[in-house]
Each structure stands twice: as structure tokens, then as C-alpha cells.
Amino acid sequence: MARIALVDGEHYPPVTRWALRKLGDVCCAVFLGGWEKIGSPERLAEELGVRLYVDDDPMKALELALLENDVDEVVDLSDEPVVDYGMRLRIASLCLRHGVVYRGADFEFRPGEMVRPSKPTISVLGLGKRVGKTAIGSFVAGVLKERYRPVVVTMGRGGPERPELVDGEREELTPETLLKLAETGRHAASDHYEDALVAGVTTIGCRRCGGGMAGFPFFHVVHEGIKLAEELPHDIIIAEGSGATIPPVLADGYITVLSALQPRETVEGFFGPFRIGLADIVVITMADADSEKAGEFRDFVGEVNPRAEVHLVRFAPKPLGNVAGKRVALFMTSPGAVERTASEIRKFGAEVVFISGNLSKRLELAKDLRGLGGDVDAVLVELKAAAVDVVTRWALERGVEVIYLASEPVNVDGRDLRKAVLELAGRMVGG
Numbered sequence: 001m002a003r004i005a006l007v008d009g010e011h012y013p014p015v016t017r018w019a020l021r022k023l024g025d026v027c028c029a030v031f032l033g034g035w036e037k038i039g040s041p042e043r044l045a046e047e048l049g050v051r052l053y054v055d056d057d058p059m060k061a062l063e064l065a066l067l068e069n070d071v072d073e074v075v076d077l078s079d080e081p082v083v084d085y086g087m088r089l090r091i092a093s094l095c096l097r098h099g100v101v102y103r104g105a106d107f108e109f110r111p112g113e114m115v116r117p118s119k120p121t122i123s124v125l126g127l128g129k130r131v132g133k134t135a136i137g138s139f140v141a142g143v144l145k146e147r148y149r150p151v152v153v154t155m156g157r158g159g160p161e162r163p164e165l166v167d168g169e170r171e172e173l174t175p176e177t178l179l180k181l182a183e184t185g186r187h188a189a190s191d192h193y194e195d196a197l198v199a200g201v202t203t204i205g206c207r208r209c210g211g212g213m214a215g216f217p218f219f220h221v222v223h224e225g226i227k228l229a230e231e232l233p234h235d236i237i238i239a240e241g242s243g244a245t246i247p248p249v250l251a252d253g254y255i256t257v258l259s260a261l262q263p264r265e266t267v268e269g270f271f272g273p274f275r276i277g278l279a280d281i282v283v284i285t286m287a288d289a290d291s292e293k294a295g296e297f298r299d300f301v302g303e304v305n306p307r308a309e310v311h312l313v314r315f316a317p318k319p320l321g322n323v324a325g326k327r328v329a330l331f332m333t334s335p336g337a338v339e340r341t342a343s344e345i346r347k348f349g350a351e352v353v354f355i356s357g358n359l360s361k362r363l364e365l366a367k368d369l370r371g372l373g374g375d376v377d378a379v380l381v382e383l384k385a386a387a388v389d390v391v392t393r394w395a396l397e398r399g400v401e402v403i404y405l406a407s408e409p410v411n412v413d414g415r416d417l418r419k420a421v422l423e424l425a426g427r428m429v430g431g
Contacts, residue, residue, distance in 0.1 A: 112216030168196025
């Protein structure tokens, strides 16, 4: 096993040299800082007996060491006050991005087991739940359908135990169909149904359970789903994450989704930089809700990953049916967005007579439905959470039309996300 050792100047060089011998198989070391006990870098390298990487920015030194050496792990022999918890998380993010274990005296960060699909693959991943990752995934699939034949592989907490194929290119997913699926025990609002319904593409639903600090799933069947996708006649795979959990694939391109409404520490701290660092494209959603914070997040992305193309977007509601002239009850998962969405739905000619942001809160949702009664022509509902087994069931039992609601990203920064997605795919497939 080949190792990179992280060292500092708080330890006397003979002590560090002793630790390197005990560790063994050290190909080189990276100096993290603290000069008072070591003299010059050249002298320290001579005393340690290994190649020493030094830079004013230790992260740049570590990245160069990772690029120039084939190693299995990075071992941290440094200590406070040279490094703090924030710096160690940044080191972990960099190591995981290179697929290398990072460990110290009482911690270890290990990358999840990844597979590299045999077909061009785009990974769509989020920095958390409710950032609009599925909406971006559906958008990407719909855009790619203009030139290619994409298949989407999802990984939901309510996904099937064995990969489940939905032919959204030929099968019509009606409210009645989805309710029948729910009655057989399936989670009919799972991401692979939503993507198939919204984008009209073939999807493969997979199950996952557990998510690590960096976003790797604990148990999953995604690799089996990828194998199924490879057997299909489709020419590009979209691997879609779940919440803050990332697809366990080595993709050819990455799209990272975050929200302007997320806490700063989620984006700028912990393992936010890891997910951002993977990205070819970063999409900052809800940019219209907090434009100042969205701009600050854009600047942070530029610092962490200068090569990423950043897009600030808002979500425009897209009813998957005609709502004009109808009395509509609107159901969404976000209480904060439902009022704004209702005002936009009225522009389609609908009369929104009832709103609920409790789609993911079943007890409150049941109360809302009891309060609604039945004096509506249609329910307009996101295909999420309890959309099928509660809202769709309620509507069909009363002869009320069900219209599902999608969200489509719209740039608010003058850029063109559609063009960026096509260019990313073009670089991958050579067209």
C-alpha cells in the first residue's frame, strides 16, 4: 500500500521521521504548515528522507502530490494548531474526490465503491433534500432527448429492491396507473416515476438506504441498475442522486445542484466542497428567493471549483395537463413556495381556490383534505411524497381530475442551462 503522509512543523523532525518509519510505505509527504521547529523545507525533506511537497496553500501541495503519485491512502500525522476541523474536512473532500482513503489517529474517510459505466454517463447530485435535484434531473433528461436517447437511473429511499424499468417513452403514466402501483406496495411517487412522467424517457428505479457524511450510500442496488441500463439500446445514462446522497458511479460529467435557501454551512462547510468539486456544471436553484445569497454561493463555487460553469435559476411551474378555466387545489411539499407557485398557476387561466404545502406531512395533509371538501375541478399536485397514495386516491374517489405538476428551471443570470447541458453531453459522446 502506497501512502502520502501529511506532516507539520509542530513536531520535531526526528519525531516525524520516527513516525514515518513506523507507518511504512510512504512515498512522499505534504507539509501543512508550522515552521518554527524545522528551519527550511529543504532541510526538513532531507531529515525526513522522502520527497516533500510544499506550497503556500497546502491544499495545492496535496493535490499535486495526489496527481503525481499512485497512492491508496493519505495518512494525517499533523496536529492542532496547524490544522483545525475545517481544514481536515477540506482535506477529506480532496482525497475522496481522488478516490483515496484519508485517515488519522481516530478517524477514517473512505470513498464508496464506485463503478464506471460502459456508456457515457452524467451524474446529477444534490447538496441536500428539497433543492430541486429531481427537477434538474428531469430537465437534463428532456434536453438530452432532443439529440440522444437517454436512460435515467435513480436511487430513492422508497425505491424498489430490484431495479425497476419504466418505459416512459411508450407507456402513459396516468393517475389511475400510479394509484394501482401504490396499491401493490410500490412508492409510486418515487423519482423514476416522476422522471418518466415529466421527461417522457425510460427510467430505472433503484433502492438505497443510508447516506454517509460525504454522500456515499450504505446499501444500494444502483450498480445492478447501471448494468440494466448498459443492456438497453440507449446511448447515454443519467445517474440521479437522492437527497444529499450521490450516485456511486464514476461519471463522465457531473451536475451539482444546491439551493440559495440552504444553510451556509451545508454549502461552504462539511462536504459541500466535495460535491461542488466534482461538478462540470453547478446549478444554484431558488436564486430568485435570495439573490444576494445565490451570488455569494456562486462566488464560493468559483473559489472551490473554477472550472465549473455556474447557473442561477428559478423554478417555473409546469402543469402536465390543461388547468385553464378550472377550480384547482394546489398541493406541494414546500410551504414556502406554494403561495408563489399559486400566483404563477393563475397565469395559466386556473382559479386556485385551495393551497397546501403539506404534501410531505401526512397528518397535516389529511387535515387539509378534510378541510377542502370536494368543490374543485382538479387537484394540481407535485409527484412527490404522498401525492399518489393520499392526494390522487382522494381525488379519484370523488371524481376529481388529477393533474401532476412539474418544475422547470429558468435562468435568472442571462445564461443558458439547456445549452450547457447539451455541450457537456457533446464533449462526452464526441458530438
